[in-house]
Amino acid sequence: MADVVFLALSVITIGSAIASLEFRSLIYGSIALMGTLGGIAGFFLLLDSPFVAMFQLAVYVGSIAVLILFTVMLVKRELIFKKIEDKRRKFVGIALMLIFITALGSVIMDSGIKSITTDEPAVDFRTIGADFLIYYWPALILMALILSGSVTGALVLARRENVENDQRTD
Amino acid sequence: MEYALLQAVFLPLLLSPIAYIIGRKLGTTPAMWFTFGILLYSTILIILSVLSGTTEEHYPWTEQFGEFGFLLDGLASPFAIIIYLLSTILVFYSKPYMIHRFHEQYAEENHEIVSTNGHSTLIESSSLSNYVNAKSGLYFALYLVFAMGMLGTVLSTNLIEFYVFFEVMLIPGFFLVALWGAGPRRKIGLMFLLWTHAGAVVLLLGFLMIGLSLGSFDFADIHESEIPQNILMLSAIAISIGLGVKMAVFMYHIWLPWVHGSAPTPISALLSPAMIGIGAYGIFRLIVEFLPNTFADLSIWFHIWGLVTMIYGGAMALMQDDIKRLLAYSSISQMGYILFGIGSMSVLGLSGAEMMYVTHALGKGILFMMAGIIIVKVGTRNISQLGGLAGKMPITAVCAVIGALTIMGVPPTSGFMGEWTLFYGALETAIKDGSTIRAVTFGLGLVATVLTMSYILWMLKRVFFGKLPEHLEHVKEGSWYMTAPMMVLAGFTVVLGIYPDIFFKQIIPYMNGVLGV
């Protein structure tokens, strides 16, 4: 039963991942990416991790993908629709991808995790909160620093300098 | 005397900035006297220490790599004395030669200005003298560091310390060649740096193998029996190759003709006799003394390698037209003699090899100074453009002949004393071992002396004898600054040739001890 869900999710996720890269239009690509991210969120739900799934939806689908979408819209039209590709590079890339997947896949298939299943109940998401506060609290502080740093950094970078200068001279 | 060796090694290093400042502010002559004073003081310290017997000093250094020590024993003292003696004497020689070189370079650089700006600039005498002062300050500072590096290597009592000094002498050498060499000096300086550094790192590998397997890098802790057999041979080979590059023995000699040909002559006169022989010192100390059993296995190869180097260097010297390159190849050949003597593995052979270092230092020092005088006074270094100079520069010619005799090993110069003991050692081992190879190498070695004689005499003939080319009509004798050092060395080689016990009484007891006779 769940297998059907799983398969569907897999198809959606992987398919839209490929689509996001291969659609000619960047906008459709971004929407396909949302599909992938959503698919992952679905997997999270499937894995009894609703908290992460919600977070995924909120942060990824809600903000990151939207951010990307806006950026896409900022750039020129032809850049959005033009797709220049090097054929040779593409084939080599595909070959690399296939080798990669086959190699790692066979490693994993050969290893002992093939038979791992679990019947235990899922982790209560409240333990996550406890973890955060008791064990990971320095990481949280750092997380805050990361966010503040990236926000200021991104702001500084994205700011239009000449415009600002114009304002200053006014 | 306490701290005598420490002073002798580090005073030149510590005072080298002062030499620079003196040169810059007061000019060449005060800098020269200052340098001379330091080196003279250090030389006297060394000689006093030698006279008072084996001297040893130890200072704490690192825990992991052992202590920082100095040891002046029967092996080190001839090397130490010769190194500082040459350095001291060559200070005088440096002055006129380097001033000549600075003037040349100043002219070159000003020529560059002319060519780039398109209009001529007058050479102002004040700017020229400033230029010369600044340069000579730098020169003497580097010179002091160079001398100190050589001495430190010879006195060190720790593998790492040895290596450090081994490299320390390289750096000022590089600068001296690259700054004031002749020809493509920058390229040659780099070549010098790279080749000798490459050799040095191989040496370092050998050191590390020994030191790590023993757990100590101090000379005092090196006992052959405690080193695993497989490491022993490998490290001995690595050390031999590393030192072989320094000695410029056959196949590792590529850098030497270039560097000695190009370096400013006082530096050539230090490089060639004093510095490359330190490779021989290393073999004595590290292989002969510390790894005697390995040495016994390797000695025949040293012997053959030395022989090949002797003959090869001599044959190549025959083909040279550049007088300094000729002398450089001759140095290669002479290093072959030393290696040959080391390979003989007998007391007198080893003593003779060390004596060869002393005598080569004196003889080659004189010959390089001769070349320098010719460069300064004649302005060319091509033998084909020289000739008949004996009448124009008699003192130079006489000293050059004495130097040549020293190299050829003709009595009453010290060369003979080195050579016969060396060949005696070769013969002794050949007969005692009943070894045909050694007998043959002994014979060929003697043939090589004839070769040595041929190229040296031919060089003398082409430089000092024969018809005087017209453009040399107005050549003058070199100044006293240049000839006096030559005469000192010439006197030394004759005294040593007649009474070699001065060094033999240091060397032979040591070698007896090493070979356990």
Next chain:
Amino acid sequence: MTTEVLGLPLEIGASSAWLIWILPFIAALIMPGIGKISKHATGYVAVGFALMSAISAASLIPMALEAHEIHDQISWIDSIGLKAGVLADPLSIIMANVVGWISFLIMIYSTGYMKGDKSITRFWFWMLFFIGSMQLIVLSDNLLQVFFGWEGVGLASYALISFWYRDKKKDHVGVEGRTVLGMLDYYAPTHAGMKAFIMTKVGDVMMIAGMLLIFLFAGTFGFRELMHDTTWATTMSAQGLLVPAFVLLFGGAIGKSAQFPLNEWLLEAMTGPTAVSALIHAATMVKAGVFLVMRLAPLVFALSAAGILADQFFEIILIVGAVTALLLGLQGMVNSEIKKVLAYSTGSQIGYMMMVLGIAGLSQQFVNGYTAGFFHLISHAMFKASLFMAAGSLLHVVGSRFMTDMGGLRKNMKKTYAFMWAAGLGLMGAPFITTGFWSKDSIFGAIYTSGHPWALPIFTIAVLTAVITAFYTTRMLGLVFFGSKSKHVKKMEAEGHHIHEAPLSMWVPYGILAVLTIVIGLVGLSFEGGLHEIFTNYLEESFGIYSVHNEIENSILPGFLDGINPVALTASLSAFGIGTGLGYVFYIGRWVDPVQFVNSNILFSTFHKVILNRFYLNAIIYWCFVVSPLWLSRGVFRYFEQTAIDYGMNNGLQKAVGWSAKVVQGTQTGVTQSYLFVFGAGLLFVVLILLI
């Protein structure tokens, strides 16, 4: 009789023995200083010191007559246990006198000959240095010290051969433009000096090898110590090294005495001033080899007597001497340069000495050959020095080294003419009145009576050489003094140069020697007897070699000719007669034109060509030991050193590194995609090497 000199206990006699060789060195050392003060004074100082040295030598003569010996040692290289010392035994005392007095005379001659030369100080320096070194060879008590003198004379010889280092045309030897087998037969002084030095060095190298071998077993270089305890010889002989060691030592003598096959340097040595040729290349230095053999031969003979056979040593000496005597004598017959003729003759005569020393060791009667050799050495030193100096006067006067440029000079230079005849007769061995006759005769006698199986062939060679000697001496005298004046002389006279006698300081020395040749020749037999007695005693006392008195009883000749072998006498007389007669026919009487005579027959002309080209020996030596090695080194230099090593290891390495740098840089395309691709592939690679 000991006294303190510089704190060293010294016998009185010993001090003069030391002084003999030290004085010339002192003079040499002060010579540059004196030269700075006054060039003129140098000559007097040099001659004075030479005289003092000679007098010191003379003061030892009584000791020699008493067969006394002085052996005095001081410490030298303590760490090896070597001592320096003098050994004044009869052999060395007589030799020192010969050297001392002849060199004194030649020094006097030089004051005239070298007058006005700019580098006179240098000349005196090297002459004195030479005398000192020579006396050092003579008086040293050990081989190492001998080697010092040995190389010292070599050095002086080198310096004096190339004395006129400016290589002016007139100082060359040989005929300009003439080639033998493609090698130029025309030598500049500097070239000749080098040739001499290097060629003798070959001998020296052998000598040092021999010395070292002996030192290895005996632990000493001293002559007396070697004799004192002969266990070393037993060991060496057992290992088969005794004869090689001595032969190697003899190698030194071959080089220094210009014996076959190292004879070729002596001819070119004539580029030096004639005084030098007289002193070094006729009277003294080339005799050093003979002297060395004379030092060693008794030792070897004594060893042989003690059962340690070393006959091969003497056989080699014998053969080398015989070959040299004949070979160089033949060449002397055809050369046109007067000094070269004399040089050939010198080599040939030294061959005689070697020959007889060799035969001495092979015969029972060692002392006969020994005395004969030494006697010939003395007499040769006198007449050859005289001849050389006279030749120097001729050169001085005529200004050419070719005899064909002289001719008919007997009227212009009467004294020289007379003295040259006297000395020349000595060389030819004119019967009964010259030393040369007696010494050569004793050589013949010694060879003939040796009883060795090779005695007869060697005797034949000796006689043949005597014929040749007489012939070329007559030829020389005839060409120089007889016949009509040459074009060159005529031209000189036409230009107003008066051909006149040499100055006093020059003719007196060679006059003295020429007269001595005759005077001693007149009492030759008793002189020889005296020498014989001295050496008999000497050999008995020092080496325990007792002579066998059996020869005189067998003599069929009356009293005053005691000790003369009739066969030898006959041979000697006829050799003189034939040689001189032939010479007279061709060159004095000029009844037959020698050129026509040679060209008349293909055999003669071929033979003439061969000996004129020095049996091609010189050319072959040059091809083998100069041209080929140079060619080889050039090849190695060009195709190995410059190409493989220099270019290969410097530029080649540089290029290789540069090329690989280009390759590596080529991968750095700047395209992020490929970087990322490499990253991915790298990840895969790392994982795979981890897993495998």
Next chain:
Amino acid sequence: MLELSSTPLVIIAILGTVGVLLPIISIARKEKGSNSFYAVIAFSALIVSIGYVAYQFISDNILPSALFSKDVLVDDAFGGFFAIAMLIVAIFTTVGSFNYMRKKNYPAVYYSLILLSTIGMVLVAYSTDLVMLFVAWELMSIPTYVLVGFIKKNPSSNEAALKYFLFGALSSAIIVYGISLSYGLTGSTNIGEVIHGYATLDASLLPLALLSVGMFIAGFGFKMGLVPFHQWLPDTYEGSPPTITTLLAAGTKKAGFAATIRVIVLGMVVLNLDWTLALGIIAVMTMTIGNIAAIMQKNLARMLAYSSIAHAGYILIGLAISPYSTLGLQGSLYQIMNHSVMKGAAFIAVTGIVTTLAVTNIDKLKGLGRRMPITSLGLVISLFALAGVPPLAGFWSKIVLFGGALDAGSTIWWAPWLAIAGVLNSALSLAYYGWLTRKMYFEGETEKRVSEPKSVIAIMIFSMIFLVGFGIYPDPIIKFVEFAAPTLSLDIMP
């Protein structure tokens, strides 16, 4: 439990506060161009931090190294060692920016980002938990993406930043992947527990464990510039502002090593030891390719970038042999410390050159020895130290490294080859250092002196004293390294 006075937390507190406050202050002050004001603040924050670390060391509050912790952080000597190295680099960068950032926009943000990144670097070394390590890693990385692209007008700065960013993002994803695998296999993110888990790992899961090691090597290797994960590095180092290059080359790269030592070496020893050979191969490739590529470079920064790739190779030798010889890790740490100073000084010299002459092309640096004597002297000394020429500090770390490799030769056959490769490479490296020296000192004799930035001079003098002083008397630093280097053995257990 982690005490509040433990070093990492104090550093977070000091630098974090200052780092966050700086932009706020700048908004509050509403003025531009007062670069030195922010620089001084940042500088003093860094000095206080380094002082605190030193104080902790002196007062023996720091645990000996190689301890695992139940917490995410541990206040051990290993971390302290790296903290000192990183803080020195940060100080270099800050001081070097005094002149460089003059008349450039947003100095407050610039220094704030430097401080944040510094926290990240330091915390990477202190982490004992993979999550913590990852977060610190990101804190170190993200500000540097911005800093590399900080010169917005400069196309190369932007290009460098983009390349760096793409690589950085990819590698952090790879790291997360690696963490996920090791977490999945052991059920914990705490390094100690991971090791414990690995030690008792079922044999069938071993490939996955090695897969995670591979992912870590790739992820951290990106930062360290290991071949084949190095390609971004020369481009970024060349394009970014030279001060930031200092931070990257001398700082973040070392943080990569800290992470590697913590995670791969410390953590994975219990696994099959095959990974050491992989590291060895990578080490040889890295130093060879780095050196060879450096030889023909025309641009100083780029040459130094390649040289720093090569140095990553040398350091990796120590990691590769760490299980076999105690000298291995000591050598690596020693080299890390020296390299921080040497490379830091070299890039600050580049900063000085760029600030005054605005060129980095080597051909245009002829006669630099005359134009900027102190800068070039400092540069040359650090170059020779990089080449491992005695008696400079770089020599000692190299001999410890190569000695360690030889020492390990008794247990593992390929270790001596690492030493040989290293030795040959350092000889090769002297070729381009020497060539640069030649350009600076032996050509262009006619150049005139220009005034050098004071801040650069200060750093040059400091580094010269450091390199020569510890070259002549290396004992203190060797002792420090011995103290800080964790001892590895096959039976270490949390």
Next chain:
Amino acid sequence: MTNELIDFVLVSIALLGIGIYGLSVKRNAIRMLFSIEIIINAANLNLVAFGRFLPHSGGQTLALFSIAIAAAEVAVGLSLIIVAYRMYQNIDIADFRNLKG
């Protein structure tokens, strides 16, 4: 749980492969950003899957951190792209190749 761990891991590997493919082939900066997001998500999926099967809370925690950090990264990355776009009017990364060699 009906699904096996291996299924999730395989999906994750596939996504990782696709991401690497995208990074090494696509020239558009934004698409490269997509690829990175895909890889991060693959890693997150892996984490959560492992966390579920252990079962343990750490996987989810790290996934949360990872998501947050990805957001920060994307912000920085996008701003860099915008800067590039302003400068070149182009976001084709393959054209940004001034730094090379």
